[in-house]
Amino acid sequence: MHSTRYIITFTFILTLVSALLLSFLYFGTNERAELNEKIFNKRAVLAALANKLDKPVKKLSDQEVLDIFESQVDQFAIDMEGNNVSSAAIVERGYTGGLAEDIDMAKEKKKPVADQILPVFVYASGGSKYTIVSVRGNGLWDEIWGNIALDNDYNTVIGVSFDHAQETPGLGAEIKDNSSFPAQFRNKKIYASDNTYKSINVRKGGAKDLLHEVDAISGATVTSDGVSEMLFRGLKYYEPYFNKMKNS
Amino acid sequence: MADVAVKEPKVLKTSEPLFGKKERKLITDPLNDNNPITVQVLGVCSALAVTTLVYPSLIMAIAVIFVCAFSSLFTSLLRTYIPKQVRMIVQLVIIATLVTVVELTLKAFNYTVYKDLSVFIGLIITNCIVMGRLEAFAMANKPWKSFLDGIGNGAGYGLILILVALVREIFGKGTLFANSPFPIYLIGKDNETSSYIINTAAESGIGTFFSSYMNNNLLVLSSAAMFIIGIFIWIQRSRNTKLIDIS
Numbered sequence: 211m212h213s214t215r216y217i218i219t220f221t222f223i224l225t226l227v228s229a230l231l232l233s234f235l236y237f238g239t240n241e242r243a244e245l246n247e248k249i250f251n252k253r254a255v256l257a258a259l260a261n262k263l264d265k266p267v268k269k270l271s272d273q274e275v276l277d278i279f280e281s282q283v284d285q286f287a288i289d290m291e292g293n294n295v296s297s298a299a300i301v302e303r304g305y306t307g308g309l310a311e312d313i314d315m316a317k318e319k320k321k322p323v324a325d326q327i328l329p330v331f332v333y334a335s336g337g338s339k340y341t342i343v344s345v346r347g348n349g350l351w352d353e354i355w356g357n358i359a360l361d362n363d364y365n366t367v368i369g370v371s372f373d374h375a376q377e378t379p380g381l382g383a384e385i386k387d388n389s390s391f392p393a394q395f396r397n398k399k400i401y402a403s404d405n406t407y408k409s410i411n412v413r414k415g416g417a418k419d420l421l422h423e424v425d426a427i428s429g430a431t432v433t434s435d436g437v438s439e440m441l442f443r444g445l446k447y448y449e450p451y452f453n454k455m456k457n458s
Numbered sequence: 459m460a461d462v463a464v465k466e467p468k469v470l471k472t473s474e475p476l477f478g479k480k481e482r483k484l485i486t487d488p489l490n491d492n493n494p495i496t497v498q499v500l501g502v503c504s505a506l507a508v509t510t511l512v513y514p515s516l517i518m519a520i521a522v523i524f525v526c527a528f529s530s531l532f533t534s535l536l537r538t539y540i541p542k543q544v545r546m547i548v549q550l551v552i553i554a555t556l557v558t559v560v561e562l563t564l565k566a567f568n569y570t571v572y573k574d575l576s577v578f579i580g581l582i583i584t585n586c587i588v589m590g591r592l593e594a595f596a597m598a599n600k601p602w603k604s605f606l607d608g609i610g611n612g613a614g615y616g617l618i619l620i621l622v623a624l625v626r627e628i629f630g631k632g633t634l635f636a637n638s639p640f641p642i643y644l645i646g647k648d649n650e651t652s653s654y655i656i657n658t659a660a661e662s663g664i665g666t667f668f669s670s671y672m673n674n675n676l677l678v679l680s681s682a683a684m685f686i687i688g689i690f691i692w693i694q695r696s697r698n699t700k701l702i703d704i705s
Binding site: 211240247 | 510539540541542543544547548551552554555558559562563565566567569570573576630675678679680
């Protein structure tokens with residue numbers, strides 16, 4: 211049997227060595243890890259553009275993703291009235307980068323609706339401009355989120371990309387894993403022909419209204435409904451901005 | 459825990475071969491006769507969860523081999539100094555440190571797999587195989603042997619992981635090595651360009667037969683791994699005479 215003092219000294223030294231080792235490793239890799247996370251989020255934004263990109267988003271190298279953001283993407287934040295939010299105001303809210311991509315939608319979602327700010331990405335390619343907006347909602351187990359690319363009419367959907375925190379693989383997780391689910395959103399409209407807001411509904415049993423509905427995922431009713439709700443609420447937040455852009 | 463595998467500390471010899479018969483057995487034993495998953499039935503939890511795709515399973519296997527081998531090595535090096543009253547906490551500190559090393563490395567160098575495996579990397583800390591080997595072997599054996607034992611058990615776990623993942627990915631999703639940076643599409647659809655239903659032969663490689671594969675959710679859901687592991691145990695027990703005797 212060892213003395214109490216030995217045990218305390220032993221565990222203290224062991225923990226100290228472990229803590230030192232890990233802190234060095236953390237500071238050594240942190241910069242790279244943060245860059246990886248940024249590229250991951252940028253990829254998610256670009257993924258919404260689907261076939262408007264020169265090549266599929268998964269085939270873009272990390273550098274190419276950064277280059278596209280540098281040269282072709284204009285990003286800014288808007289408030290709930292559709293007015294631009296300055297970079298300084300973004301920093302003030304605790305997003306130190308001051309860019310639209312730095313906005314943490316999870317944090318914004320918890321604030322009162324009127325206080326939220328929203329990111330907007332405008333992708334320019336060969337004379338055309340596509341607007342990508344971000345939405346966030348709830349799935350079955352945890353949050354789900356997505357980016358929606360819209361054509362210059364702020365009505366036609368170019369493509370979408372979804373992601374989730376922990377939906378069930380094979381069921382809810384199919385919103386991300388099964389590329390045929392996001393593919394269904396292509397060329398849907400978010401406004402009806404008389405300009406009333408309709409959003410896009412994920413319908414159980416198959417889409418009936420071909421302009422505003424897509425097929426739900428069998429076995430994942432709650433996640434599918436979550437996507438509908440997220441799109442309806444999330445796109446509505448952008449309505450003032452869309453209207454402003456359409457009238458200008 | 460892992461009683462089957464406890465070995466008597468052997469009498470010290472003046473010189474031991476680096477790769478003698480006994481050392482080889484430390485690596486080969488856990489692959490079949492004493493497999494951590496199918497014989498000791500340890501570490502099943504993560505085997506159910508991460509085996510939907512082969513590539514993340516491969517990374518998971520490498521991570522477990524690394525953690526198993528080095529935690530055994532360090533525990534064995536410290537075994538005479540570790541106070542018996544707190545030995546499990548000490549083992550846990552060693553395992554947790556190594557797992558965090560894996561997690562930070564993946565985050566910096568393979569972010570997509572880090573995202574895929576998410577919580578299960580952290581859960582290697584509680585993987586019973588690692589702790590089981592430390593308690594049963596590393597605390598009573600020399601560093602080199604413990605290191606080999608760690609590699610062997612990690613590999614035994616990894617082998618089953620990859621076999622299960624192969625079955626689940628091919629028949630569950632109709633793909634192979636999906637999400638990997640080396641795009642080998644032996645079978646199935648190319649997630650990058652086309653949907654599950656529409657696919658071109660050029661993108662999907664040789665497996666045009668599977669190009670319109672619909673997900674088989676029975677295999678995608680984690681309960682399938684339970685059946686598959688069960689079938690592996692059945693096959694192994696009916697072929698391996700050593701196992702028939704002890705059960």
